[in-house]
Amino acid sequence: MPEGHTLFALARDLHEAFAGTTPEVTSPQGKFAEGAALLNGHDLLRATSRGKHLFVEFADDRWLHVHLGLIGSFTVDSHEWTAEVPAVGQVRLRLRTDQHIADLRGPTLCEVATPEKIDGVLARLGPDPLRPDSDPDAAWARISRSSRPIGELLMDQAVLAGIGNVYRSEVLFRHRLSPFTEGRLLRRASWRLIWDDLERLLPLGVATGRIVTVEEQVLEVEAALGRGGVPHLTERSSSVYRRAGMPCPACGSKVRTRVVAGRNLFWCGLCQRRR
Structure with a gap:
């Protein structure tokens, strides 16, 4: 699953490409056609992230809320688009201007939300080390x-x-x-x-x-x-992640693994004894 730095960079790229424009918003796959219609024709004001959530604000209090989940991707391409560009793969959402195309594929969540709903999502999230306003x-x-x-x-x-x-x-x-x-x-x-x-x-x-x-x-x-x-x-490279059974780079003992919070945790049983 993409971690917070990936969403932060994605929000930056989307903001730089589309903020201040009125992109064409479509759903080539068709699964998000109603949501795309609600955003199409509205100015895109900004794109931000908090943790693993992406928020794109449009004019008239309309927000796009995306969570990529395990397999989702959101690509931003820069080009002079003068003709129709075929969608490659199952594109849930496409943003397009004459200079940029952004395609969203395979997200866990893709919805149009109200400001109140976005505030509720933010209230449930902890602080993000990438955001300067985090405590x-x-x-x-x-x-x-x-x-x-x-x-x-x-x-x-x-x-x-x-x-x-x-x-x-x-x-x-x-x-x-x-x-x-x-x-x-x-x-x-x-x-x-x-x-x-x-x-x-x-x-x-x-x-x-x-x-x-x-x-x-x-x-x-x-x-x-x-x-x-x-x-x-x-x-x-990593020190312990996905290195189960391999020597710890600090002490040489075997790196261990155990499922914690639904994912394989990796640690050195000898080095990591400090509580």
Whole structure:
């Protein structure tokens, strides 16, 4: 499932391509024809994200609300479109101007919503480390009262928006924290280490389009961005994610795995004993 950095970059691309325009909105697949008709002919004002949710605001209090789910994709292509462009695959929604086409395929959720419904969705989501208006104390208030393990809480979008299985496994390893520590037993300082690290890592995912968590690559990407360059990573590496049975890069013991919050959690049983 796309994690928060993917939706943040998508919202940025959609905003840059369509904000201030009146795109043609269609549903080549036909499943969203009624919703597309409600948006067609209305100015597109802005595109934003919160966690794994995408919000596109149109004039006259109309919002497009999208959740990509496990297999969804939303592509934005730039070109001089002068003729009809055939839809490739099952395109649920298409936005089109003379310069851009954006095609949505396979989302879990695609709906036209009122401002009140969007406010309700936002109220149910935890803070997003990519958004400057987010408050880490809002997440801490939930974590510090919970008997659930931190490895589960980090996946709860009502606690923290945008974090998925990869960031969950990797950030806990980076700070040598046991994923099975109950939230109420986690130190506040440990929580701030997690939050501050996510604030550091997620923008690197936005910049590269890849999840960057291994410190050597983190430093490489930060250096490239500091020089004004565009970092390019040929492959994604991880310390523990999807490395079950392989040696831990820090201590050499075998990386373990267990299903937590419906997904395979990966951790080092020797390194990650700190609670």
